[in-house]
Amino acid sequence: MMKFQTLTSPASCLDRDDIDTDQIIPARFLRTTERTGLGAHLFEDWRYDAGGHPKPGFPLNQTGANDARVLIGGRNFGCGSSREHAVWSLLDFGIRAVIAQGFADIFRKNALRNGLLPIDVDAADHAACLAAAGAGRAFTIDLEARRVMAEGVAFGFDVDPFARTCMLDGVDELEYILKHEDRIAAFERER
């Protein structure tokens, strides 16, 4: 798990609701046995035309999008399949935090387990984030303080405390479960 403590970066906007994992990484790119290299195909069918050329209007094709570590989505981000490749492709592209009005459950869990921070916002803060990102302002995300700051943007966010600790320390959950091996063995014996 990659550590996440603080981050300062411009943000890209993809203000659409219900962005599903088939858009984030189309299924034809899941025929891999690796976690790496998926950023090249992030939002492939929205990013490129049939000839493989970048679509000029697409936000991630804008100048500076490669520098953005923050992505702002709409409502219910990451719905659909359980493919962790969606999170891997965002990370591989360079995204470390997604700000959205809600996330699908499996996507949220996959994100937290990989050091990609999902940040829930309400409608007012969402609008402020879009405005700041559109103006090219830098966002500062402080996971310890659970705060997002940018010009015209200042709000706190909730994150599962356990996942937050894991991200701050770069520790993964499997070690935590493995520490309870005796309890698991006892559970198996007793049933």
Place this chain on the structure above:
Amino acid sequence: MTSKSRTLYDKIWDDHVVVAGSGTPSILYIDLHLIHEVTTPQAFAGLRARGIGVRRPDRTVATADHVTPTVSRNAADAGPLAVEQIRRLEANCEEFGIPFYGIGHERRGIVHVIGPELGLTQPGLTIVCGDSHTSTHGAFGALAFGIGTTEVEHVLATQCLLEHKGLNFAVEFDGRPRPGVTAKDMILKLISEIGIGGGTGHVLEYMGTGIDALDMEGRMTICNMSIEAGARAGLVAPDDTTFQYLSGRPFAPSGEDWDRALERWAGLVSDPDAQYDRRVRIDSGSLQPMISFGTNPSMSAEIDARVPDPAGIADAAERAQMTAALEYMGFTPGETLLDQKVDVVFIGSCTNSRMADLRAAASVFDGRRVSEGVRALVVPGSQQVREQAENEGLDRVFIDAGAEWRESGCSMCIAMNGDKLEPGQRSVSTSNRNFEGRQGQSGRTMLASPLTAAAAAVTGKVADPRTLLENRS
């Protein structure tokens, strides 16, 4: 606390907590871990990197389904990447002692079809798989949900997951669906009502006379699409229909074990005064066949409906979404869904590829021809379904009608194996997702029941299957 009345979800959860969370997630025991070729290679690599093994290979079952070809039993027909994924899974299973139903095995099939078919899926179990449609198994009163690859690694290593408990959502289907209306129509109706994110954070418990009347195949169809409402899982309390389905299956308990299991399973119901965080009621007795018109499953309507006008949507984001969806699908506001031209019909997927689904489709195909210019694929959910269908002569019905009869697999539901739509083609599909490009780049998917899909195949357009069933004398 212990005397508090509980839902079915509460009971299964409580039975599987190894370490109760306090400020941390709980450690939840997993009874059955189903794995497939696409979401596991990185998890096995993770185990090797840590130098740890698979804790319970006896609670793990593998199959290959997502990338397998349906034109043959030769993986090479789905390309070198498919060959490599399948080979990798086979090697991982061999190394760690996991039973593997690979290509050529008579028990191979879509992971969510073979689990129930083999009797692996049983009431009261916790079941996970690196696939969101794991919710299917909830039809048996099992707590079943999809997980990511990191969690696949957790379960392989520890047979446990870190989980926060979700909320309880009661979904009552009131009334037996009328002829021509199926479980698929019921679940599309629900999703159209509560939305694609309507179940987020919740476990749906389906109940009511509409559910009681369904066979297990129908209940699986409904639970399968729980995830399309964003729900963590779907559940149906087990009853005699469940027990009769399971009796005699290869991995179901037998003899005295069966009797003991029945006693245990009888307790798997929500207490009469159990509390739900949310409730919704659907009048399933008056439902029509449903079909999707947009680019997510909540954009579904009665088959005789008209394409909605985005101008009537107050919320700007929703209006933009609907406008984009209709443009993608090639629909104009106000036109009817009936009679829209169809290029491809796909009957298959973990939603609708079991015997009841194939029998329903065959009842429409029987004595008719696939309309000229339409390509119709029938892809059974498993090799056992394929064999049974052939025993009943259904393959002849499909082939005589001009449809393609294939080997089992996920096929055109996810379009990873070469079975896909061409750009711009419109399908009527019995699968579960109509997201942009889901069935092939720039393909256009309309989700519907096997009856409605078959009706589209023989008419070449969106049609109400009841008109074809009524014409049977």
